[in-house]
């Protein structure tokens with residue numbers, strides 16, 4: 273399912289059980305807000321969080337896209353979450369640990385809203401292309417904490433062990449023209465590390481990054497750009513192109529480079 277809106281560069285998770293975070297998010301410059309009902313919420317606060325999420329989306333988040341992450345298919349909360357999301361005015365439902373086409377299709381039908389499928393288990397990665405192709409799926413989101421755990425990657429290791437999964441997620445998303453959102457970066461105070469990870473995520477082809485703290489928004493927004501230098505080069509390339517293979521400065525360009533430059537400028541206009 274191709275989504276009319278541009279993909280978010282910055283998608284901020286927050287616990288739906290945290291009213292201060294909800295209030296704060298209304299003043300933050302994130303492209304998307306994801307109210308979490310799953311891992312960020314204690315078991316004894318699930319019902320209260322669900323009601324708070326529905327009320328928060330009804331109150332609105334201004335120009336920001338708004339999503340609710342429900343509890344997984346195996347969870348006792350899943351059915352109540354589906355009912356709440358279906359009746360809510362959120363733009364997207366985020367579904368954790370999606371592993372099958374049947375589950376993605378059933379949830380999309382139940383909620384009647386576009387679905388962002390989290391790919392965060394080995395089975396999910398292996399089925400990612402089929403999940404992305406389900407009508408109603410608007411994007412794939414990498415769940416890197418769960419992926420690390422389910423792949424057996426030691427705590428504290430870099431992203432090397434995730435690369436095949438991350439590339440599979442991007443490939444699957446692109447094959448169905450849906451969004452590809454990179455996973456979270458847990459180190460709350462490491463802006464330099466976050467910037468490097470965002471830039472690498474962009475190099476892999478991701479549209480944007482999932483985030484967990486307000487401080488991460490400007491870093492990710494800058495990395496997923498485009499920056500002024502990129503825009504200037506894109507404009508110059510479009511102006512110089514006359515068709516077919518030709519020289520642009522010290523490199524060859526063809527029609528697809530002009531299309532890429534136009535997409536970059538479109539992305540900037542947002």
Ligand SMILES: CC(C)(COP(=O)(O)OP(=O)(O)OC[C@H]1O[C@@H](n2cnc3c(N)ncnc32)[C@H](O)[C@@H]1OP(=O)(O)O)[C@@H](O)C(=O)NCCC(=O)NCCSC(=O)C[C@H](O)C(=O)O
Pocket residue numbers: 284285286287292293294296297308311312368392414415416417418419455456483484485486
């Ligand atoms: C990680 C945190 C628990 C840290 O909280 P805290 O120590 O309270 O942060 P600060 O004191 O620095 O907060 C300063 C102010 O900013 C607000 N705040 C903090 N985080 C957010 C947020 N995410 N959105 C909006 N506002 C936020 C605080 O309320 C403070 O405001 P104020 O008091 O008014 O000044 C916390 O950051 C947090 O809960 N983050 C989100 C956690 C979350 O949602 N996790 C679920 C998704 S991650 C995941 O599981 C992905 C995937 O499934 C996977 O497997 O990888």
Ligand SMILES: [Mg+2]
Pocket residue numbers: 311368392415416417418
């Ligand atoms: Mg997860």
